[in-house]
Amino acid sequence: MSTPAKRKAESPAPGSSPQPKPAPAGLASPTPASPERASTGPASPKAASTGPSTPGPASPKKASGASSPAAEVDTSDALTGAHWLEQEELERSEDADSSLGSDAESSTASVASSIFAYRTILGRTYHSDAATSTEYWAPNDDRHLDSLEIYYHGVELLNDFKLHMSPLKDDIERVLDIGTGKGYWAIDFADKFPNCEVIGTDISPVQPSWVPPNVRFEIDDASKPWTYAPNSFDLVHIRFLVGAIEDWDALYREAYKACKPGGWIEHYDHSPVVTSDDGSVKPGSALDTYGKLLAKAARKIGRDATLADNDTMEEGMKAAGFVNVQTKRMKMPLSPWSADKRLNDVGAYARATLNDDVEGVIQFLFSTVLGWTQEEINAFGSRVRRELLDMSIHGYYHWKYVWAQKPEDAE
Numbered sequence: 121m122s123t124p125a126k127r128k129a130e131s132p133a134p135g136s137s138p139q140p141k142p143a144p145a146g147l148a149s150p151t152p153a154s155p156e157r158a159s160t161g162p163a164s165p166k167a168a169s170t171g172p173s174t175p176g177p178a179s180p181k182k183a184s185g186a187s188s189p190a191a192e193v194d195t196s197d198a199l200t201g202a203h204w205l206e207q208e209e210l211e212r213s214e215d216a217d218s219s220l221g222s223d224a225e226s227s228t229a230s231v232a233s234s235i236f237a238y239r240t241i242l243g244r245t246y247h248s249d250a251a252t253s254t255e256y257w258a259p260n261d262d263r264h265l266d267s268l269e270i271y272y273h274g275v276e277l278l279n280d281f282k283l284h285m286s287p288l289k290d291d292i293e294r295v296l297d298i299g300t301g302k303g304y305w306a307i308d309f310a311d312k313f314p315n316c317e318v319i320g321t322d323i324s325p326v327q328p329s330w331v332p333p334n335v336r337f338e339i340d341d342a343s344k345p346w347t348y349a350p351n352s353f354d355l356v357h358i359r360f361l362v363g364a365i366e367d368w369d370a371l372y373r374e375a376y377k378a379c380k381p382g383g384w385i386e387h388y389d390h391s392p393v394v395t396s397d398d399g400s401v402k403p404g405s406a407l408d409t410y411g412k413l414l415a416k417a418a419r420k421i422g423r424d425a426t427l428a429d430n431d432t433m434e435e436g437m438k439a440a441g442f443v444n445v446q447t448k449r450m451k452m453p454l455s456p457w458s459a460d461k462r463l464n465d466v467g468a469y470a471r472a473t474l475n476d477d478v479e480g481v482i483q484f485l486f487s488t489v490l491g492w493t494q495e496e497i498n499a500f501g502s503r504v505r506r507e508l509l510d511m512s513i514h515g516y517y518h519w520k521y522v523w524a525q526k527p528e529d530a531e
């Protein structure tokens with residue numbers, strides 16, 4: 121079971137290279153959608169066994185649904201994939217920096233995957249079309265999930281390992297974790313509140329089967345209408361779903377209906393745009409381009425990836441009817457450059473994650489939306505890694521934690 125203590129022990133020492141982790145005891149055996157949500161387009165066990173498919177290019181859409189439309193990210197500095205490939209090839213042919221050469225090589229050699237259980241794009245696996253027709257950018261293969269395990273440790277450390285921000289009572293009964301991933305938060309929360317039923321939902325069946333008795337997982341698309349009993353949850357929890365949801369307002373409205381009067385919603389998320397306070401993330405650099413192009417590509421398929429940079433979360437919760445809306449903003453260093461010990465460690469974890477699988481972060485959006493080739497993606501990934509190793513660059517992501525309450529006297 122992946123308790124915080126266990127995961128701490130499994131995670132690499134800041135600054136060290138992460139070690140591959142053993143695969144979980146077995147594939148998740150998520151239960152089908154519970155009877156109360158049977159009409160939602162159910163958690164089909166087929167999702168775990170569907171054969172491969174290769175989707176066509178994503179169709180560009182306009183972002184919709186955000187109560188406060190995000191400003192377009194300015195990508196005029198962003199160079200093309202061909203540029204990054206040319207740079208990489210040029211530098212290799214000059215053998216310009218032998219100390220960094222092995223890093224560049226590893227990034228071009230490690231993308232192939234032989235697992236074809238889900239839809240596949242450029243050798244990476246993604247959620248099955250049988251689970252939902254929604255577009256979601258992150259691979260669900262071991263390489264990406266292992267890299268995220270390191271990241272979650274950084275994400276939790278960034279917020280001092282607080283599992284929740286709202287003032288929950290000890291006797292809460294029912295909690296929902298949307299987009300639960302491997303269920304880390306759900307499992308930790310269930311351990312802390314053993315008398316509370318914790319339901320985690322996701323579109324990929326990647327959850328472990330060895331979980332506390334008060335946790336269960338369902339395969340379900342949170343962007344579809346929910347059929348949970350109204351007024352039935354003490355907390356609806358959302359962590360790191362950036363780029364997953366087209367209409368956050370609609371999702372918050374579903375969460376409002378599902379929450380008990382006096383219950384809470386929490387959403388902890390970040391923007392991929394890389395910023396620096398000292399100008400060390402230069403316009404046109406790989407790190408600058410990375411975040412801006414992710415945001416631009418996400419917008420083309422209708423997703424606002426910059427929701428932690430604007431007030432989408434706060435405004436959406438208010439519009440749904442939530443009150444007592446509170447916000448905590450945090451900066452996540454992307455390498456260990458901070459003088460603050462905790463943030464320095466967070467930066468080490470963030471860098472280890474991108475070092476392991478920056479390709480997994482960019483591949484879906486850069487290939488299907490921006491039309492980059494595999495070679496261009498790999499070359500660009502190498503440049504991102506190099507900049508992350510350059511300790512004169514002080515890049516960070518904005519993270520934001522927003523929590524709010526359904527009024528006690530709500531119907």
Ligand SMILES: C[S@@+](CC[C@H](N)C(=O)[O-])C[C@H]1O[C@@H](n2cnc3c(N)ncnc32)[C@H](O)[C@@H]1O
Binds near residue numbers: 247301324341342361
């Ligand atoms: C980056 S992971 C975060 C996992 C987890 N919330 C955490 O912080 O540990 C995002 C998860 O959301 C899931 N997801 C994406 N779109 C979804 C949707 N429409 N409904 C439910 N889950 C979704 C993905 O499959 C993925 O497992």
